[in-house]
Amino acid sequence: MRDHHKQYSSPDHLTIRVAHRDDPVSQVTELDAFRSGQRYPDIVVRGPLFGCAVQTPGDRPRWRLLGELDAGYPQDARDELNSYLWYYAKDRAGDHRERRRLLDGVARLEKKRIDELTVGRDRYRVVRADEFARIGDGALEPPRATDHPEDDHWDLEKKNPPSDAEGFVVDHAAEVQLTNGLERLALRENVYRSERFPADVLADSRRALHTHPGLVLLPPAFRVLEREPESWSMFLAKQFPTPQAARRGLVHHLTRSVPMVREIPGLESEYSERDVEVFAKAAERFMRQRGANELRARGRTFHIVRVERMMRIGPDGPEPPRPSDQDHQEPTKIHPTMDEWGNLSYDD
Template sequence: MTDHHQAPPDHLVINVQHRDDPVSLVTEADALAASRTYGKIVVRGPLFGIAEQRRGERPRWRLLTDMDTGYPQDARDALNSYLWFKAKDETDDPRERRVLLDAVARLETEPLNELTVGDTRYRVVRADEFARTGQGRLEPPRATDADSEGWDFLPRTPSNTKGFVVDHAAAVGLTEGLDRMGLVPVSYTSDRFPPDVLADSRRALRTHPGLVLLPVVFRVMEHKEKSWSMASSQHPTPQDARRSLVYYLKTYLPMTGEVDEREAAVYARAADSFMRRVRSNELLVRGRRFEIARIERMMRIGPAGPEGPRRSDVDDQGPTKIHPTMDEWGNVDSNNG
């Protein structure tokens, strides 16, 4: 007989918890207002990173990277480096170092998406990046999004993704719970995707029916006639993205020779004007429209945890040796790179 009182598995549970503290109430109201204005989503495509699961932490996983690379092999290379430096700097035990270096050696020759080293499982994990749209624009930062101050790049704002715990059953507020339920059935549908990509996206709804939202990040986006293009990497706060836009206009464009001296001065004046505004999220210059966009990422979860790369994901790079050879005593062969 079926035990109807048995709790459902964690990857099928969305644990919504009422929160009545002032900050949560304002955040919920801000999210509700944004959903009315920016009611559609645009999925850009996959991002990859590395997650770890230590003994005793199951079923939770912890992200080791920022989930900001577009190719699985870049994530594998990040794991290669992570384990190499762990062997170099975090142990004096030759046996433990040997185990770590054996894992590095495998990653130098095998396109592994999962690897167990000692008591820890490592996995290449996948998330889809998307933005909300409405009224002809991408959703800008919300008033309740964490922000930073000033125009100096240093010190850097700490990552809000690295260290994030992927726990499908963790309690969330009402709005996030509703968001997750609404996103669960979302798959790729655009005819710009090849048939195998569309098929894998539909298949993931069955194999990984759960869904977790990662911390929000921000990008500089340039609005084209019928689309948007990325003009920056992802940033943990809107102000970090604004700084990136100023750098692009005042330093990057002249450095690359894309604009002459006269045009460079126009872009520099536009950047200076942008910096004098208070938390501005849009800039028009020379017929170009730049926006600071609020970017979200959804990670699908199955019975065994976060989804890994799909067969149809672009994965043309091969594994390679990244760091010099090291022995179990920590000696690095600088002539063998």
């Protein structure tokens, strides 16, 4: 029977296991996802984001994300991996031999565009995922009621909670609820189609259907977008881990960043004194509304938007950067030189 199972079962990167959960939280989350899917049935793909993943002997064949997966370019993610290995060598290496192995990886990342390397028994990879938002009747999906309701404070000085993507285990065959499984099936054949994409980008997108035919949805994140007359634009470049963190980010920018920029000597600001006053009052009104996702001020409209990321999976794990992904930055030395005993040198 065991051999029969191996012969006829699907490989992990093609298997989607759906499990029904009876607990109240799961049922409410499923209902929320179902209703959102009806109201926002289409998607708008923004483009790729990059991050780092590790596969350890205990995790295989699964991979685990090392960070938030929000880098705009592959080299940004390589630099994140560079820093991860350097600090691991500095603070957590078990002995000088392990530190030497980690620093050898750092040295390689300082000189070459490397998307995968092995350090000891661990495999590290730069990975990509496409960010998208759901849309219906011209409106982008706002946060759902079940998205982190526990984070509801307005303390702008308090550190945001960690991202759900950090430490996320990329396991295509892990059990998921019905809506997640259906969404993955619906998105699995998704490719770039717009004429605005160059031919090599379109070709790489089609090729990925065969090289990495599986698909995993990462935990959602949240952004602050501005509604333009015919489109949407990114108002804050940062990705936020919760809806309330995005709201705090918007308030912080309007009430602290905007006035601070105006006070920098010799720097011409796009904002007037009147802008500062109006933004401050609009932010006060915004904070008095529990769970508000829209702020209007000075003829501008800002929205808190829920975004998702789909990661393609192949027989050997998550998809790395594609040849057509924009990758113009060069590797560089980021940290001081460290020897295998942990001594730092600042001379070079």
